[in-house]
Amino acid sequence: DTGVSQDPRHKITKRGQNVTFRCDPISEHNRLYWYRQTLGQGPEFLTYFQNEAQLEKSRLLSDRFSAERPKGSFSTLEIQRTEQGDSAMYLCASSLGVGTETQYFGPGTRLLVL
């Protein structure tokens, strides 16, 4: 399978714990995006990378959230001191990295904070 992959697919954690999610983009894609989606809403942009550089962060991204893409390949999204409001689907997408272009999404990580 050469699509975008995410791990884990599901995560249940207790409030206050830290969680980390991983995303592996399509191999030739230079751009990688993180989104959050709650029930009945469209995906909300969180941040994105061009290779290893983080180019944009949403104002929605509080200081408890951090994302990295150290070698320009896979990326991690960490949430520190989780809150119940962090419960959502976290989606990763990737694209080639030229202009306005199609993003291809991974299956997502569903987070439940108890």
Added chain:
Amino acid sequence: GQNIDQPTEMTATEGAIVQINCTYQTSGFNGLFWYQQHAGEAPTFLSYNVLDGLEEKGRFSSFLSRSKGYSYLLLKELQMKDSASYLCALPSGNTPLVFGKGTRLSVIA
């Protein structure tokens, strides 16, 4: 700024045609995307329009009018598997994609 408006829900009959509308306001236009999302799954790309007019792709077509800030997705010969959410999305400023809330389509027999 960005404002994207889609109907929340629609219902249509198997075999029929349905049109899902999207209106938007944007300070700079760089194309409009439609994605399909089945419940519990990731969005999958359907279409991209950057010029006015109709783009046809099998049973699905997408239309754009930049002057009116309007797009629609047309689904023909509806099948039960077309029951899903349909998301309209546009680039906005430094944000690669801003999504609407999506239109949940139910196809009934």
